[in-house]
Amino acid sequence: MPKLALVRHGQSAWNLENRFTGWWDADLTEKGEAEAKKAGQLLKSVDADFRASFTSYQTRAIRTLWLALAEMGRAWMPVEKAWQLNERHYxxxxxxxxxxxxAKHGDEQVHVWRRSYDVPPPPLEKGSTWDLSTDPRYKGIDIPDTESLKLTLDRVLPYWDAEIAPVLKSGKDVVIAAHGNSLRALVKHLFSVPDDEITSLEIPTGNPLLIDLDDNLKPVAVRYLDADRARDLPALP
Structure with missing residues (x-):
């Protein structure tokens, strides 16, 4: 019965500054690095044999995974990076x-942009300071100019089906270090969370969500490894 650990990256510089980050490559703060190391210590303490790991193309998630694997004594583990696991594009x-x-647009409108399932924010203008079209990591990739959670799920799920699920079905325990919304998309899929409930599910930074899966990759148990920083858990399907 494989185990899946979902780790939201540690605190980033823009988390600290309370800015919308999305695909922009904000790095970890010192607190974020400490959270990543703590996540690794927690993962090392569980009865699991992690053999594969996945992360996004974004530095905060990549470094979270590196720091966690080092604490686990598993820096040797294979790491697969995929833009499909990136944060939602804001x-x-x-x-x-x-x-x-x-203050500018009103709390209600911002709440809709942030928390509705299928309403994306306004698109990013081409040539903006935050335009990533010249970033070499995204060469040949059709970069979105905005995304809802639904659109995020639409890119995460095919990657899950093609790359991650087969590894789990082979019996290997897996760690995924990614982002609040890409992990939220996976939780929605795994636990069949309704559209109107998934946006209220919060995954804390640096606190591994450990999921026991059956042979068909249906969750049979779930828990946060740091009980003091736990949030509400998704209900088992």
Whole structure:
């Protein structure tokens, strides 16, 4: 029965500054590095034999995984990076202060952009400071200009089916270090969370969500490894 650990990256510089980050490559803060190391210590303590790991193309998730694997004594483990595991693209909100954006557009409108399942924010303008079209990591990739959670799920799920699920079905325990919304998309899929409930599910930074799966990759048990920082758990399907 394989185990899957979902780890949201540690605190980033833009988390600290309360800015919409999305695909922008904000790095970890010192606190974020400490959270990543703590995640690795927690993962080392569980009865699991992690043999494969996946992360996004974004530095904060990659470094979270590296730091965690080092703490686990598993720096040797294979790491697969995929843009499909990137954070949700926040479009024209990228780089903006969340409180200032709410003051400008109203709390209700910002809540819709942030928490509705299928309403994306305004698109990012081409040539914007936050335009990633010249970033070499995305060469040949059709970069979105905005995304809802639904659109995020639409890119995460095919990658899960093609690359991650076969590894789990082979019996290997897996770690995924990614982002609040790409992990939320996976939780929605695995636990069949309704559209109107998934956006309220919060995964804390650096606190591994450990899921026991059956042979068909249906969750049979779930828990946060740091009980003191746990949030509400998804219900078993």
């Amino acid at each position: 479009g024209g909100l990228t780089g903006l202060d969340k409180a200032e954006t709410a």
